[in-house]
Amino acid sequence: MGEARQINTGTHFMMGNQACAEGVIAAGCGFAAGYPITPASEVFNALAKQLPKAGGTLLQTEDEISAVCAAIGASWAGLKSFTVTSGPGISLMQENIGLAVATETPLVIVDVQRLGPSTGVPSVGMAGDMVQVARGSHGDYQIIAICPESPQEMFDMTVQAFNLAEEYRVPVFVMAEGFVGHMRERVVIPDESQIKLVHRKITQGGEPLTRRDFLDPEVAPMPVFGRGLKTHVTSSCHDEYGMRNLSDPDVMHRYIMTPIEKILGKRDRIVEVEADHEGAKLVLVSYGVVSRSSRQAAAMARAAGLKVGTLRLKTAWPFPDKEVRAAAESADFILVLENNTGQMYPYIKAESAHACKIDFLGPQVLGQIHDPQYILAKIREIMK
Amino acid sequence: MSEKTHPLRKYMRPQVKKTTFCPGCGAGIITQALLRAIDELGLTMDDFVFVSGIGCSAWIPSPLFNADTLHTTHGRPIAFASGVKMGLPDKHVIVVSGDGDLSAIGGNHLIHAARRNIDMTVILVNNGIYGMTGGQTAPTTPHGLITITSPYGNAEHEFDISSLVTAAGASYVARWTAYHPRQMTKSIKKGIEKKGFAMIEAITQCPVQFGRVSKQGSAVNMMKNYKENGIRIEKAARMDASELLVKIVEGEFVDCDKPELISSSAAALQGPTGGSN
Amino acid sequence: MQKVTLFPQSCKGMEDCGICAFVCPKSLFVASEEMNETGYLPPMPPDEEKCTACGNCMIYCPDFAIAVEGGAVDGREE
Ligand SMILES: Cc1ncc(C[n+]2csc(CCOP(=O)(O)OP(=O)(O)O)c2C)c(N)n1
Ligand code: SF4
Ligand code: SF4
Ligand code: SF4
Ligand SMILES: [Mg+2]
Numbered sequence: 001m002g003e004a005r006q007i008n009t010g011t012h013f014m015m016g017n018q019a020c021a022e023g024v025i026a027a028g029c030g031f032a033a034g035y036p037i038t039p040a041s042e043v044f045n046a047l048a049k050q051l052p053k054a055g056g057t058l059l060q061t062e063d064e065i066s067a068v069c070a071a072i073g074a075s076w077a078g079l080k081s082f083t084v085t086s087g088p089g090i091s092l093m094q095e096n097i098g099l100a101v102a103t104e105t106p107l108v109i110v111d112v113q114r115l116g117p118s119t120g121v122p123s124v125g126m127a128g129d130m131v132q133v134a135r136g137s138h139g140d141y142q143i144i145a146i147c148p149e150s151p152q153e154m155f156d157m158t159v160q161a162f163n164l165a166e167e168y169r170v171p172v173f174v175m176a177e178g179f180v181g182h183m184r185e186r187v188v189i190p191d192e193s194q195i196k197l198v199h200r201k202i203t204q205g206g207e208p209l210t211r212r213d214f215l216d217p218e219v220a221p222m223p224v225f226g227r228g229l230k231t232h233v234t235s236s237c238h239d240e241y242g243m244r245n246l247s248d249p250d251v252m253h254r255y256i257m258t259p260i261e262k263i264l265g266k267r268d269r270i271v272e273v274e275a276d277h278e279g280a281k282l283v284l285v286s287y288g289v290v291s292r293s294s295r296q297a298a299a300m301a302r303a304a305g306l307k308v309g310t311l312r313l314k315t316a317w318p319f320p321d322k323e324v325r326a327a328a329e330s331a332d333f334i335l336v337l338e339n340n341t342g343q344m345y346p347y348i349k350a351e352s353a354h355a356c357k358i359d360f361l362g363p364q365v366l367g368q369i370h371d372p373q374y375i376l377a378k379i380r381e382i383m384k
Numbered sequence: 385m386s387e388k389t390h391p392l393r394k395y396m397r398p399q400v401k402k403t404t405f406c407p408g409c410g411a412g413i414i415t416q417a418l419l420r421a422i423d424e425l426g427l428t429m430d431d432f433v434f435v436s437g438i439g440c441s442a443w444i445p446s447p448l449f450n451a452d453t454l455h456t457t458h459g460r461p462i463a464f465a466s467g468v469k470m471g472l473p474d475k476h477v478i479v480v481s482g483d484g485d486l487s488a489i490g491g492n493h494l495i496h497a498a499r500r501n502i503d504m505t506v507i508l509v510n511n512g513i514y515g516m517t518g519g520q521t522a523p524t525t526p527h528g529l530i531t532i533t534s535p536y537g538n539a540e541h542e543f544d545i546s547s548l549v550t551a552a553g554a555s556y557v558a559r560w561t562a563y564h565p566r567q568m569t570k571s572i573k574k575g576i577e578k579k580g581f582a583m584i585e586a587i588t589q590c591p592v593q594f595g596r597v598s599k600q601g602s603a604v605n606m607m608k609n610y611k612e613n614g615i616r617i618e619k620a621a622r623m624d625a626s627e628l629l630v631k632i633v634e635g636e637f638v639d640c641d642k643p644e645l646i647s648s649s650a651a652a653l654q655g656p657t658g659g660s661n
Numbered sequence: 662m663q664k665v666t667l668f669p670q671s672c673k674g675m676e677d678c679g680i681c682a683f684v685c686p687k688s689l690f691v692a693s694e695e696m697n698e699t700g701y702l703p704p705m706p707p708d709e710e711k712c713t714a715c716g717n718c719m720i721y722c723p724d725f726a727i728a729v730e731g732g733a734v735d736g737r738e739e
Contacts, residue, residue: 074468407673
């Protein structure tokens with residue numbers, strides 16, 4: 001068992017979902033669970049064929065609840081674990097995403113998003129789950145979510161997601177849109193030696209009552225099962241030793257706050273943006289596939305002499321608050337472009353409204369990708 | 385005199401001095417039946433991972449057992465345990481949870497794990513009620529019984545969980561009441577040793593909730609009922625439905641050997657089509 | 662040799678539990694008048710003369726409050 005690596009080094013013309021599966025294998029994933037759903041199925045389909053030969057195991061579950069639970073179980077068994085789904089599956093997983101957060105379980109969830117609400121249109125990609133992955137489980141918590149804009153990034157960010165999950169003992173989401181999952185482009189898979197991997201720290205012995213297995217802002221080593229560590233893991237409120245405690249208010253406070261602080265305290269190392277807005281009067285803020293249109297629109301505007309910049313949120317969660325604030329404080333106007341009706345808009349607005357004007361522009365028709373010309377027209381209207 | 389300890393104490397976390405159950409709760413009898421099975425097999429706690437859901441019964445291994453224990457969400461322990469087992473195929477994975485947990489909210493995981501024949505042992509603690517939440521109707525609550533959520537009598541019919549799991553494809557299924565803990569231990573041992581999906585349905589008293597709503601009252605009265613109405617499956621086969629109405633059918637529902645999920649997957653990969661690249 | 666050992670602090674009381682009394686074939690369990698730390702009334706030590714070390718009280722006690730040695734404790738069908 002253990003780590004599965006069988007890397008398809010080379011230059012490929014590849015679908016985003018296939019590139020994601022290649023990333024799963026390159027990252028050394030040991031266990032994948034999933035349930036068929038458009039537009040995500042190709043990831044699990046590819047893994048069904050490739051992962052067992054690369055030394056990993058795979059379970060097609062009876063539903064997405066079971067998929068996320070099995071992946072969490074396998075992570076406690078010591079494997080890098082993975083599941084992939086789309087919006088309806090994320091909705092079903094929510095309760096146990098909370099469990100993964102509360103038990104500090106490394107886990108990668110790829111969400112190839114589609115048009116909702118409800119069954120909606122399975123084959124049309126929209127960024128429909130941006131808030132539900134961060135806020136959809138009950139209680140207060142902090143996850144990590146990153147947003148690929150191309151098949152290449154489906155590979156790169158899938159590997160990155162495993163590294164972040166292992167380093168911080170937290171569920172990490174790759175927020176692909178169906179468009180990116182189904183897009184075919186050039187994908188370069190580097191040589192094995194060029195792919196940097198992070199492995200979780202594992203507890204080395206010691207009695208359970210003397211070990212601080214949980215609630216360390218610097219990330220406690222993980223007391224994985226099967227090594228005689230006699231680990232106690234519970235979804236209930238627990239202390240640093242993992243023991244259930246439903247009466248001490250200080251423990252309750254730490255149970256909620258430490259896993260949040262564990263991520264927010266390291267946000268400068270986690271958060272990534274692409275900022276190209278020096279001297280810009282108007283900054284286009286976007287993430288995911290819309291960033292491609294955003295860059296084109298900005299280039300067209302600049303060619304026409306307009307001072308337009310871009311800010312691409314590669315990380316959606318933890319929210320890039322400082323980076324958005326910096327853009328707002330240097331510009332006169334922020335225009336938020338999202339492939340939905342404005343899911344991240346309130347968060348962006350909260351960091352911008354004190355410093356500049358801000359507006360939102362969804363796609364011309366929901367379910368389509370922003371046309372750069374359409375963005376440009378809006379820019380001209382604002383800047384006239 | 386009191387340096388002596390209970391012979392099964394060695395399997396418990398040293399700081400946990402008591403079970404979490406109400407006086408007379410049968411969950412403690414099942415706890416002991418399970419620990420005795422491990423003891424008699426000569427295994428250690430390091431050979432196991434215990435997974436439980438939410439409910440009184442789910443607290444059997446957590447925090448009591450000095451082992452790797454995973455206390456999960458309501459209904460999902462079998463799903464978690466499936467991932468644990470796939471990651472640690474050489475460990476014995478045991479799920480302990482209630483009838484509501486495993487047959488209502490988690491019923492789908494139960495039948496699918498049985499169908500897959502994944503190697504694990506499920507101890508399904510059936511007290512016929514939602515104990516932890518205060519005596520609501522469960523899928524195991526007898527027809528007609530007045531409960532908190534069936535104040536005019538339960539209009540639904542109860543699951544025969546052992547038959548259900550047998551039909552779903554389990555390799556080993558047995559049912560015993562808390563009045564038959566020795567037989568239960570024997571079945572748990574068989575379940576642990578079985579390479580495949582095994583379930584032991586432990587019918588047990590919840591004197592506080594079920595005892596109250598059924599007016600059967602005390603733990604002892606409920607155990608008297610098990611003593612009087614427990615009937616072996618072999619004998620039950622010769623009786624008709626009306627005779628069986630108040631009876632509790634006990635014994636082994638199935639004990640067979642068939643390909644187990646993880647070993648089958650590994651074999652398929654090595655097989656004639658799987659070996660090539 | 663003493664056959665039955667009680668751990669009275671683990672007992673949850675003869676009033677609400679009393680399973681030991683129900684399963685002892687020799688009816689050797691009666692409640693003590695002394696409460697344990699948690700306020701329950703555990704049984705008094707059973708009469709060793711009459712005890713057959715059948716093991717019932719141990720195997721049925723839900724709270725690990727009784728240990729029995731020196732008899733046919735294991736593997737006996739009830
Ligand atoms: C999703 C969810 N729904 C409901 C509950 C509340 N809940 C906790 S325990 C329980 C019932 C437990 O009944 P059972 O599984 O039979 O265990 P028992 O307490 O009877 O041993 C319920 C409904 C919950 N924790 N999670
Ligand atoms: S409520 Fe019922 S099932 Fe729960 S501990 Fe008490 S007696 Fe046992
Ligand atoms: S069976 Fe055990 S817990 Fe119950 S009364 Fe007897 S000694 Fe106490
Ligand atoms: S061992 Fe048997 S006879 Fe002796 S006290 Fe216990 S139940 Fe009674
Ligand atoms: Mg119950």
